[in-house]
Amino acid sequence: MLVNNLFLLKSVGINFIFTITTSILGFFLNRYFVVYLGINYLGVIKLFTEILAYLSIVDMGIGSAAAYGLYKPLAEKNYEKINIVFSTLKSIYIKISMFILIFGVVITFFLGFFIKDIVITNEIKIYWLLMVSNTAITYLFGKYITLFNSDQKFNFVKIVQGSTRIVSFLFQIILLIRFQSFLGIGILIVLESIFQYVIYSIYYRKKYSYINITKARDKTIFKNLKNLFYHKLAGLVVFNTDLILISKYVSIEIVGIYASYQMVYRMIMVLIGILIGVISPITGRYIASHSKKDIFKLFNLLNTLFIILAIISSYLFYNLISSFIGIWLGEKYILSQGTSFLITINLFIGISRQILEIFKENSGFFDDIYNPIMEAVINFVFSIILVKFYGLNGVIIGTIISNLIVVMGIKPIMTFNRAFDKGIIDYIKIYGKNLILIFFTFFIGNFLKKYFIIKILNINTWILQGVILTLLILFVTVIVFLIDKDFRKILKEKRWEK
Known part of the structure; x- marks a missing residue:
């Protein structure tokens, strides 16, 4: 071992x-x-x-x-x-x-x-x-x-x-x-x-x-190629369609700018992927030898951890991305705060969904081919409609809509039922509780932020601002999540199976 x-x-x-x-x-x-x-x-x-x-x-x-x-x-x-x-x-x-x-x-x-x-x-x-x-x-x-x-x-x-x-x-x-x-x-x-x-x-x-x-x-x-193909096709439509639509209906210049934001987004997801690579095999072994009741307890603990990770990453991304792009490429390549906010929503969902995907796959739940098809269709239809009215923001909103309906709605409800023997009421309790904690954390974090903003002149002051905001959101997150019993279990280092 x-x-x-x-x-x-x-x-x-x-x-x-x-x-x-x-x-x-x-x-x-x-x-x-x-x-x-x-x-x-x-x-x-x-x-x-x-x-x-x-x-x-x-x-x-x-x-x-x-x-x-x-x-x-x-x-x-x-x-x-x-x-x-x-x-x-x-x-x-x-x-x-x-x-x-x-x-x-x-x-x-x-x-x-x-x-x-x-x-x-x-x-x-x-x-x-x-x-x-x-x-x-x-x-x-x-x-x-x-x-x-x-x-x-x-x-x-x-x-x-x-x-x-x-x-x-x-x-x-x-x-x-x-x-x-x-x-x-x-x-x-x-x-x-x-x-x-x-x-x-x-x-x-x-x-x-x-x-x-x-x-x-x-x-x-x-x-299993049929099921794998549908999941791959859906992932392709969701994650590899934006730039094609932007190039076709907006401009190739916006493609270059948005792709730069995506580069930061994907770097964060790659780093999260390293953590996933460690957690996934451990979770798989746990699922193979424990009851669904214990598995659900483990899910709640890890889900809480990843929500906290999503909160911190999203908060820092939203507050630092514009100044980073300005230092990195130049101020003329900075997108609006509204666009940054929309990208941040997708980043939050992208991180927080990872644990559910781990438990779904490690439980052998692969035959949900209609979910990826639905996700892909919703994403493409809304993106191609909204891009004509809202340009780049319309494409991003299309992805958000598919994420909210399928990734944060249909998929977890089905996984709760198949992997944990839990119903929609349990889903509402868990996700409702988390939504309230997320709201208060961001609300307090944004309220206090104005007292800790410094003028960013170069990469050194940007790093200093990043350190300050990291400490701030960490403090706020810990205080707010003390309400959650799963988070308190994590702090007390209790064994997951208990």
């Missing part, structure tokens, strides 16, 4: 170091991109990333299904089964890579449809083709990543990914400063993927020489 815990801590540490380093370099890269090439080119890059995400939907979650199919045979050293599963994965990923390459070339002729206000030059078309090629290459070595992760070699994978990304970012920054080359950035991204492919191939040949490619195929891999 001690070895497993040390291994887990090491994995978290490696993940954290590379995440922080690549995020910091990413902020510098975005800044230099805006300075030397302009916000429109940044918008084009972010838009292309979202379009490529739609092309990647063709994999239908095959990597997750194959990983599940590899766990047992790898543990039991069942080489025949490993050969079949890996051969199946390799065959599918080659087909996916070819599909992306072919359809990516076809989309080149329709790029003007997605962009409202700039001319599609040959330079932009070549960059798009470079990004298509890069995505196709990632699927060629995707089979290796799935195999290595299934075999508990995720530290190796993270080191390779993190190291190559850091080197690539450094070269991209140098290229921007020295040559201001848009196409050069695309070439470096492709070279990064090729380098990863070479490293993974060498490691595979060295460590997995026992694997022999066979014509046999593992049909069980496709068993």
Whole structure:
């Protein structure tokens, strides 16, 4: 057990170091991109990333299904089964890579449809083709990543990914400063993927020489693909549609600006994801060996913790994001406080929903395919209607509406019933209580804030303001949540199962 815990801590540490380093370099890269090439080119890059995400939907979650199919045979050293599963994965990923390459070339002729206000030059078309090629290459070595992760070699994978990304970012920054080359950035991204492919191939040949490619195929891999596909499609519509709609109906400049806000948003979510990576397996083991009554108690404790985390993160994001964008990119790229508020709502929901998702998945609740479909439809319909009236804010409001109806309403009610044997009354009690605590925490925090505001002149005063506001919201949150018995249990360090 001690070895497993040390291994887990090491994995978290490696993940954290590379995440922080690549995020910091990413902020510098975005800044230099805006300075030397302009916000429109940044918008084009972010838009292309979202379009490529739609092309990647063709994999239908095959990597997750194959990983599940590899766990047992790898543990039991069942080489025949490993050969079949890996051969199946390799065959599918080659087909996916070819599909992306072919359809990516076809989309080149329709790029003007997605962009409202700039001319599609040959330079932009070549960059798009470079990004298509890069995505196709990632699927060629995707089979290796799935195999290595299934075999508990995720530290190796993270080191390779993190190291190559850091080197690539450094070269991209140098290229921007020295040559201001848009196409050069695309070439470096492709070279990064090729380098990863070479490293993974060498490691595979060295460590997995026992694997022999066979014509046999593992049909069980496709068993859960239908459910996985619906969840992936919904996630794609919810999280990878905004920039396409903004580019089509607002402007590519707003895409670049909003994407910069999203970059901060996603960095926060990545850091939360590291914590999730630790909590999820622990929760899974707990669920497997405890009653639903005890599981529900654990959910309440962790749910309280994540609500507090969401409150602190959202409060700091709302109060610091505008000044950060001003220092980072320039004051002309600051969105209105109203827009920042809408983004903050989605950030709060994005963090607070994580625990429910963990308990839902670890309880084996995967067949709710209508929830993701409903979430995707509501999000897209409201976004495409509201963007015509409210522009960028309309797109964000569309996401908020789908989040409130499905993520904060339908999904938790269903999970309460399936995972905890609890009804809608229990849902109302828990979420109603939390809503009251959240309201009072934000109300008091915003009221007291005016006494602690300092003038932000540079990054040093911004950091000082961040420290002050962090201490303030921590103090207010603790005071308000002392009302909650689950929070008091956490402070008293009582065992979760009691």
